[in-house]
Amino acid sequence: MGKADKLLEQAREHLEPSETVAAAVMGAYEVRRMGSETVRNGVLIATDRRVVFYAKKLGGFDLESFPFGNISSFEHGKSVMGHHVTFHASGNRVVVKWLQPANEFADFLDKVKSAMNLKHQVPTSPAPPQAAPEASAPPAPGGTPVPAPASEDVLATLERLGELRDAGIVTPEEFASKKAELLARL
Structure with a gap:
């Protein structure tokens, strides 16, 4: 079992009972700790409800969750070091870089974009017979x-x-x- 698989199994313990994982990739999440920039290596997961970053640390774990309905923008790109994503959710700017492997990143990206499009659609109702x-x-x-x-x-x-x-x-x-x-x- 690889590191990504192991982290994904550990992260599943923190998901809702009926929540399903759609895609996952390894990456480094940029965070501020005690006033300085640092990165936390872990797994970025797209479920049927949200994007979750999970990282194991000495004596515990870090988990951050971003429901699709709270993600207002989502950007992605590629550099020599691999793929990266930046998104804004509930006032937070989230940057995850060095996403690997590339084939799983494409699947992850498709799942996130599809889920965001569904969550941001405004429900429509049939038009009334006469315009108000x-x-x-x-x-x-x-x-x-x-x-x-x-x-x-x-x-x-x-x-x-x-x-x-x-x-x-x-x-x-x-x-x-x-x-x-x-x-x-x-």
């Missing part, structure tokens, strides 16, 4: 109603707000308030 008067803005000078913002515009605005929240420009409370307001427009 609130669905349109007041008529333009020519008397033609201006359509309400498209759901894509609302989603793009939510993504921008999430980035502002992750950057610390908008508080989580301000984000939640504006999110509720935007979703009410759909």
Whole structure:
């Protein structure tokens, strides 16, 4: 049993009973410890619900969990040392580098992107037989109603707000308030 398999088995003890592992890769998670940058080697896991980083340490373990619905952006790239990902979740910037092996990284990336797309979709309901008067803005000078913002515009605005929240420009409370307001427009 390789190191990645061993870490993955240890991490499974900390998952929910019905949670399933979709993909996993070994990597180094950049963290701040006592004011300095350091890395923690471990396994980055994509489950059916979240991304989990698990690392074994002397006398214990480190585990950090990021539900897909809380991940506002996800970037990836490749360097001489291997693949790397950076994502923002609940105000945290997460960087995991030196992800190996490459074939498992591609599978991991596909699983994360698919899960994020599913979690960030806004539920839709069938359109009512008649459009409600609130669905349109007041008529333009020519008397033609201006359509309400498209759901894509609302989603793009939510993504921008999430980035502002992750950057610390908008508080989580301000984000939640504006999110509720935007979703009410759909």
